[in-house]
Each structure stands twice: as structure tokens, then as C-alpha cells.
Amino acid sequence: MHSMFAGLGLSVPVVAAPMAGGPTTPRLVAAAAAAGGIGLVPAGYQTAEAFGRRLAEVRAPFGVNLFAPNPVPIDDASYHRYARELQGEADDYGIDLGGIARTEDDDHWRDKIDLLLADPVPAATFTFGIPDAAVLKALRAAGTLTGQSVTSAAEARQATDAGVDFLCVQGIAAGGHSATLTPDRLPADVPLAGLVREIARVTDLPLIAAGGIATADAVVEVLEAGAAAAMVGTVLLRSDESGVSETHRTALADPARDRTVLTHAFTGRPARGLANAFTDRYDEVAPLGYPALHHLTSPLRKAAAAAGDSDRLHLWAGTGYRHATAEPAAAILRRLTAKL
Numbered sequence: 370m371h372s373m374f375a376g377l378g379l380s381v382p383v384v385a386a387p388m389a390g391g392p393t394t395p396r397l398v399a400a401a402a403a404a405g406g407i408g409l410v411p412a413g414y415q416t417a418e419a420f421g422r423r424l425a426e427v428r429a430p431f432g433v434n435l436f437a438p439n440p441v442p443i444d445d446a447s448y449h450r451y452a453r454e455l456q457g458e459a460d461d462y463g464i465d466l467g468g469i470a471r472t473e474d475d476d477h478w479r480d481k482i483d484l485l486l487a488d489p490v491p492a493a494t495f496t497f498g499i500p501d502a503a504v505l506k507a508l509r510a511a512g513t514l515t516g517q518s519v520t521s522a523a524e525a526r527q528a529t530d531a532g533v534d535f536l537c538v539q540g541i542a543a544g545g546h547s548a549t550l551t552p553d554r555l556p557a558d559v560p561l562a563g564l565v566r567e568i569a570r571v572t573d574l575p576l577i578a579a580g581g582i583a584t585a586d587a588v589v590e591v592l593e594a595g596a597a598a599a600m601v602g603t604v605l606l607r608s609d610e611s612g613v614s615e616t617h618r619t620a621l622a623d624p625a626r627d628r629t630v631l632t633h634a635f636t637g638r639p640a641r642g643l644a645n646a647f648t649d650r651y652d653e654v655a656p657l658g659y660p661a662l663h664h665l666t667s668p669l670r671k672a673a674a675a676a677g678d679s680d681r682l683h684l685w686a687g688t689g690y691r692h693a694t695a696e697p698a699a700a701i702l703r704r705l706t707a708k709l
């Protein structure tokens with residue numbers, strides 16, 4: 370075990386990925402700790418106050434994860450054109466997409482950093498963007514280890530130069546949003562172990578590997594490639610402790626949902642999910658634009674989730690989703706580390 374992660378309390382090198390929007394619950398984070406690993410509590414899509422309340426509910430050692438600002442702005446004309454294209458989907462729910470103002474916010478970034486400085490946590494990871502040096506320095510001074518999600522050797526160099534303590538190497542097979550710093554250019558389609566090896570050549574920082582890991586053999590493979598730990602998200606989505614919507618949970622086990630796609634149709638940033646009618650119809654025509662498109666489609670996606678309509682909802686999933694089982698998360702994590 371790498372000393373940095375042993376210091377965080379890990380006895381097995383496994384991390385429960387942060388999954389914003391519901392899946393990661395305080396119980397899921399506690400289950401990761403019970404299995405000898407650690408869970409990361411996502412800060413995304415909520416206010417700093419709500420995030421603070423969430424953290425207070427976690428009864429186990431944990432880290433946190435934030436969306437660092439790296440906006441992909443969209444112009445008004447493209448935004449409204451896409452809103453008009455999607456209106457037919459929203460009509461069934463009585464939602465007027467044209468009435469949703471274009472919102473370019475930063476997910477309450479500064480307030481969340483202030484919260485973490487006032488009440489420090491052992492570790493914080495970042496995705497989408499790299500925090501500026503002053504923020505990283507302040508977190509370090511507060512005793513927090515910082516980790517950056519990267520998807521290429523170039524991003525690994527950038528994050529190393531910025532002064533983070535470790536890297537989360539995210540492969541193209543990962544479920545949910547890609548951590549890419551350049552959403553207009555997708556990361557190369559290379560196997561995770563190869564990406565870990567490539568990144569280990571350009572940085573001395575400890576690496577956590579993530580993306581499509583769903584079996585004990587896959588865990589062994591990334592550790593042999595040089596990762597200090599393996600991080601999993603999708604395999605936990607159907608676990609007893611997951612807070613994923615019932616619609617999403619059911620879709621993950623539906624034999625008819627037979628492939629994943631990397632799409633920016635839901636949020637304006639590339640993310641991997643199960644293919645459905647929405648991705649089939651809009652993947653080609655959707656503009657980039659984050660977070661504006663996230664806010665535009667959010668009410669439609671919430672309504673679809675509540676109605677059991679899995680064709681108008683983002684069904685985030687990595688390529689290993691067939692291995693996502695309905696059982697206690699600690700049992701899933703123990704199986705994943707059984708060959709170590």
C-alpha cells in the first residue's frame with residue numbers, strides 16, 4: 370500500500386468513486402471504508418450548505434470531490450436552438466425549455482473551498498478543471514491532500530506542475546462525465562492499464578486508476594501497471610447503498626440496454642452512459658456548453674426519472690456495467706480486491 374493512501378486509512382487499495390447527482394450516499398461511503406477502502410463524497414450539483422450537511426452525515430473516513438471551474442460557454446443562439454430541438458421531449462412533462470434561462474455558474478466553487486478550509490477533510494479531488502495554485506496551497510496548509518483527475522499524459526504533466534499530491538487517471542471506459550480538460554477533444558481510446566503506464570512515465574505522483582474496472586483481474590492489471598489504487602463507480606451503482614434513481618437502476622440491468630456511448634447531449638460535456646432514445650436522437654446535433662446544457666435538460670431528466678422514462682434520462686454507466694450487481698457494496702468491493 371502506498372504510504373499516502375495508508376495514511377488516509379486504506380488497508381486495501383480501492384476507492385469508491387464520487388458519483389454526484391444521487392448515487393453516492395453516506396452509506397455507500399461508509400461501506401467503502403468497511404471494506405478497507407475509502408469513498409469520495411461528491412460536491413457537485415448542490416450548494417455549499419447542502420454539501421456541508423452531506424459531509425456531516427458520513428460516519429466513516431472519507432475524501433471529497435469537486436467540479437473545478439473550466440466552463441465551456443455557449444452562445445445564446447446555439448443554446449436556444451438546442452432548447453427548441455429538445456422541446457418535443459419536454460412537452461410530455463409540461464416543461465417549457467424556452468423558459469429556462471441560460472445559466473453559466475461555477476457550482477458554488479468558492480463557497481465549497483471556503484467550507485473545506487474552515488472544516489478540513491483528509492483528501493479532495495478535482496475534475497473538469499485544475500484549481501489555481503492559491504487554492505491548492507491553502508488546502509495543503511489546512512492538511513488536505515489534493516488529487517486531480519486526468520485523462521492523458523499532457524494533463525498529468527499539467528496537474529503535476531500545478532502542485533497536486535496525487536492523480537486520478539481516468540480512462541475512456543469510465544462512466545459519467547469525462548474529466549477531460551478539453552471537452553471539445555475527447556481523450557484517446559486506449560486501455561486503462563496502458564494509460565496508467567504512459568502517465569507513470571511523466572510523473573512521480575501516486576496514481577489512482579479509474580474507468581471500466583469491474584473485476585478482480587482488472588484491479589490486479591491496473592496495480593501491475595503502476596497504479597497505487599483502483600477506483601470504481603459503475604460496479605457500485607446497483608449496490609444496496611447506492612442512491613441512483615430506480616429508473617437508472619432498472620436500466621442498468623435491462624438486457625435491451627446493450628451498449629454505452631460517450632455523449633454531450635445531456636449536459637454539454639462528454640459523459641458515458643447507456644445508449645437510449647435521447648442519445649440516439651441528439652448526440653449528433655447537440656452543441657457543447659457546460660454547465661448551461663446541464664441546467665437546460667435537468668428538469669426534463671428529473672421528470673423522466675420520476676416517471677420511469679429511461680429514454681429521456683442520462684443513464685451514466687461505464688463499459689463494465691454488466692458487472693454491476695445488486696448486493697451490499699462492501700461485498701462488491703471485497704470481491705474486486707480478492708486477488709490482491
Ligand SMILES: Cc1cc2nc3c(=O)[nH]c(=O)nc-3n(C[C@H](O)[C@H](O)[C@H](O)COP(=O)(O)O)c2cc1C
Nearest residue numbers: 386388389496543544545580581601602603685687
Ligand atoms: C453516476 C456517476 C456519477 C459520477 N459523478 C462524478 C463526480 O461527481 N465527480 C467525478 O470526479 N467523477 C464522477 N464520475 C466518474 C467517476 O469518478 C469515475 O471516473 C468513474 O466512475 C470510473 O469508471 P467506472 O464508472 O467505469 O468505474 C461519475 C461516474 C458515474 C458513473
